[in-house]
Amino acid sequence: MSQKIRVIYNQKGGVGKTTLAVNLASCAALRGKRTLLIDSDPQGNATTYVLGSKKQPEKTLTHYYESCLHLNIFRQSIFEYITTQTKIPNLHIVACNRELEELRTKLENKHKIMKLKEGLKNNTYDHVYLDPPPANDFFSLACLIAANEIIIPIDCDAFSIRAAHEIKNTIEEVKQDHNPHLVVKGIIVNQFQKGTKHASSMIQDLKKVGFPILEPFIPTSIKVRESHSEVKPIVIGYPDHSVSQAIFGLFDSLENKVIENVEMIDPLILQNNINNSSEDISLV
Ligand SMILES: Nc1ncnc2c1ncn2[C@@H]1O[C@H](COP(=O)(O)OP(=O)(O)OP(=O)(O)O)[C@@H](O)[C@H]1O
Ligand SMILES: [Mg+2]
Numbered sequence: 001m002s003q004k005i006r007v008i009y010n011q012k013g014g015v016g017k018t019t020l021a022v023n024l025a026s027c028a029a030l031r032g033k034r035t036l037l038i039d040s041d042p043q044g045n046a047t048t049y050v051l052g053s054k055k056q057p058e059k060t061l062t063h064y065y066e067s068c069l070h071l072n073i074f075r076q077s078i079f080e081y082i083t084t085q086t087k088i089p090n091l092h093i094v095a096c097n098r099e100l101e102e103l104r105t106k107l108e109n110k111h112k113i114m115k116l117k118e119g120l121k122n123n124t125y126d127h128v129y130l131d132p133p134p135a136n137d138f139f140s141l142a143c144l145i146a147a148n149e150i151i152i153p154i155d156c157d158a159f160s161i162r163a164a165h166e167i168k169n170t171i172e173e174v175k176q177d178h179n180p181h182l183v184v185k186g187i188i189v190n191q192f193q194k195g196t197k198h199a200s201s202m203i204q205d206l207k208k209v210g211f212p213i214l215e216p217f218i219p220t221s222i223k224v225r226e227s228h229s230e231v232k233p234i235v236i237g238y239p240d241h242s243v244s245q246a247i248f249g250l251f252d253s254l255e256n257k258v259i260e261n262v263e264m265i266d267p268l269i270l271q272n273n274i275n276n277s278s279e280d281i282s283l284v
Contacts, residue, residue: 005120005128006185007147011170012163013134016153016190018045019224019234020247021131024151026233027251029090033126038078039096040116040143041133047095050086052231057083057095064094065103068115078119088236092125100139108138114178117146136170144170145178151254152184152211155191156199164209185254186212191220214253218246 008021018041025037039046040061051057064081083095107115120128130147132140144150152167154160164187175182187206193199194217206213221243227234235244 003123003126003128004149005123005130005147006149006151007130007132007143008151008153009132009140009144010152010154010163010167011134011136011140012154012159015134015155015160015163016188016218017134018049018131019228020151020153020188020190021129022046022049023233023235023244023247024251024254025091025127025129026088026235027248028127028129029088030235031251031255033090034124035090035127035129036082036092036094036123036125037129037131038094038116040130040139041096042098042101042139043133044096044098046131047083047093047097049228049231049233050088050091050093051083051095056097059083059095060100061094061096062100062103064119065100065107065112065115068112068119069103069106069110075121076115076119077122078116079122079124088233104138113138113142113145116142117179120146141174144174144182147179148181149183149185151186151188151214153188153190154206156189156193156202161202161205161209164206164211168209168211184211186214188214188250189217192217193220214250216246216249218243218250 006024008017008024010017021037025035028035037046037050038061047057059081060083061081064076064078067076078094081094082092086093130143132143150171152164154164171182171184187209189203189206203213219242221241223238223241224234224243227237230237234241235247238244
């Protein structure tokens with residue numbers, strides 16, 4: 001499949017969905033792919049990670065879903081709701097905010113679950129990344145239906161194995177009812193503590209779930225949190241950091257490509273350009 005629509009899904013909270021959606025999208029952009037990140041979580045964390053919280057974007061996913069609640073002669077397109085071009089070349093974002101939560105019941109009552117998928121018709125982006133909320137709710141399901149690939153981040157704690165089994169059931173149901181072509185790319189192991197007995201026994205248990213386990217594993221580092229507060233994806237801000245290197249490795253293994261042979265924008269040059277550019281984001 002040439003155009004990837006990837007959902008980074010886990011109903012469990014705080015496992016690294018947003019961190020991975022933003023950084024994998026940034027990797028794609030750095031690799032020269034036209035990339036769209038759709039923040040599908042009313043928490044708006046992906047939006048804040050990429051754009052900061054100083055300005056309220058004029059166009060958001062909330063506006064898109066609002067338009068879906070009215071009768072329209074023409075099919076609505078999500079591409080009219082792209083908030084901004086972001087400071088990262090090739091990376092566009094559909095932002096999200098808390099108001100999306102207020103639309104949930106109306107969207108459910110009016111059976112609008114297919115609207116995200118429909119809005120992505122005529123997609124011209126090479127890669128689309130969807131960042132859903134930590135729930136098995138309308139907004140998550142809409143992402144699972146719209147995507148053609150699913151990536152499952154998991155952190156190394158005791159509840160993660162149970163969550164992985166639940167995800168398996170959810171995926172089976174979505175495939176059966178709505179999206180038979182959804183491909184499970186695999187599990188990304190986040191916050192991995194190398195050398196600990198607990199982490200390696202967890203990997204053994206994860207293998208029993210039956211999904212591919214992607215490598216490398218992502219270590220725990222405070223730099224991840226720092227990159228959130230600096231409003232700069234870690235692969236852009238700290239490309240040589242072990243977390244970034246793991247994410248680049250994961251991106252390339254998702255693409256089945258060897259790192260050395262791939263042309264990419266130098267993150268350090270990009271970082272300098274970003275640092276020298278004005279603080280304001282350009283809203284389109
Ligand atoms: N590898 C890591 N090392 C250290 N901290 C991390 C790592 N990955 C994520 N975090 C931190 O864990 C927290 C949760 O990460 P993130 O927001 O990406 O998870 P999430 O699954 O999107 O959460 P939610 O379910 O609330 O949407 C954040 O504070 C983030 O900085
Ligand atoms: Mg999140």
